[in-house]
Amino acid sequence: MKASCISMLAAGMLALFTGLPAQAAYPERPVKVVVAFTAGGTTDKLTRSTSEKLGQALKQSFIVENRPGAGGNIGTEYVVRSDPDGYTLIVDSVGPIAVNPSLMKLDYDPLTDLVPIVQIATVPNVLVVPPNLPVKTFEDFLKYAKSKKGLNYGSTGVGTSSHLSSHLLMQHIDAQDATHVPYKGADALNDLMSGRLDFMFATAPSVMGQIRAGKLRALAVSTQQRLASLPDVPTVAEKGFKDFDSGSWFGFFAPKDTPADVIATINKGVNDALPTLKADMLNEGAIAVGGTPEDFGKFTHIEYEKWKKIVEKLDTKAQ
Template sequence: MKRLSQFGRRLLGVGAMLLAGAAHAADYPTQPISLVVPFAAGGMTDVLARQLAKTMQKALGQPVVVENRLGAGGIIGAERVARSKPDGYTLMVTTTAHVVNPSITKQLPYDTERDFAPVALLASTPNVLVVNPAVPAHNLPELVAYAKRTGGLSYGSSGTGGTTHLSGALLAGRTGAPLLHVPYKGTAAAVNDLLGGQIQASFVDALTATKYIQAGKLTPIAVTTRTRNAMLPNVPTVAEQGVPGYETEIWIGFYAPAGTPPAIVNRLNELAVSSMNEPAFRNTLLQQGTTPGQMGVPEFRSFVSAEIRKWGSIVKDAHIEAQ
């Protein structure tokens, strides 16, 4: 009887916690919400986060503030969220770098799977290999030949460990082209130096790259996905230009700290999917080669887990050692 009594008390305690969580979720939100973006303003991640913040603020009736917390390839911003209370008031929008970092960083200050609750996929897009028009190349074989002939080609990325960095590392490993990686704190900074000629090439998300390609300010060489992009139909893939099996993609995810009540996570997922698929914004994304997300919470959680393992294999294939 004593054991049953102890079990009963534990059961009542769990029930009380669940009821408290449900009550908290029902009242949510009662204060401003911080949306942490671990990269600089102006890039794809920041654009999507601000669209999401606008939707959330309107639907939830509380201020939603985008907080750009830069540094360490997204790790500094992610750590801030991982250490926050799981109450739905500190959230994160970040790139594929989040699922790559476990493979390239020896000692992360958090566990990527255990310390975060995946909420929603916001959008996905190919990376586009683009060059400054001064570079005498219009396709991948010409670019590889130019890099080998001149002894090296500098390419910028949005930060060490992100897909824009790894896309170049994987290409260098598969082709033998001497590519010099130049990391920046965000896409906007890399593109700015590419336009100015300080670097020669970059892997840039299609959302950002399309407008510069259409304006003739950057020359597209290849898209990194398995198939061509509908908005860049004349730009061949890396794979079809002599690098079979090559494929990388950038996607932006929405996360909460682990332990956030499921009711809050589900509500945030609904708002995220609605925000990315708002007709005018969805049309803008599609016109710029970007696909808005539509995953539910369980599907996105499984997707994140699979991506951690996929990028681990890419890092291994690219012979990149964890630092």
């Protein structure tokens, strides 16, 4: 009798559990991927190409949404405040994650309020000038910058590596009166090509087309190594500024408390996609990275400490 009751109870429990609907695999609906800068810039380009591959692999739409402003803080905070369900992600960069916490007063901490998923790429900045500027080489530019008062330089926003690369170089050559003109994103390039700006450090993918078309002149690269897609362009470091190293990077993040299985799914999807994107990225000046969430998390903290020291040393203000 006792055994019979146990068997009946077991059968009832089995029927109960088998009657429950199976949990749908992520993602079961479209995923929003926020870009904290304007369309057409490097963050936007890398996000769209990677999101397209993710969508193909995961059989779901990954919809890119641009939310520019405040050096990337507007889009970043939007994602920080979003539900941690895996359906709102962000591809963010060095400025909003590693620079702005030291440069500005924020109502959130991107290093703790966002979960790193995977790094997409590292990207050098390229010092570019309009063709009508009377300089042909980096040495010419240094002489020009030291002699000319009231230089104007653009950036993709306060606190971005684009901004700080220029600021750092102007500090090095004592061109203190150079004026920074921040833009929400890639719009700075239009003013640069028209001659309203004198120079800019721009992420390589955002200016590769203009360089090849002769609309901008590349004078130097901001990282320690030359760029394979611009092999004849020297680095700032090899021209006498040995510690100059000011590149950018990009990667996927999610709101804090996003489920671990979602993080794992996006991480695997991006790592699987990068080999198919690597050649195109390299041609445009980006270097594919990939790796684990733990790798990316350690990297972002190292970058934060690096840029914190630079910001403090230069006494850079958010302006």
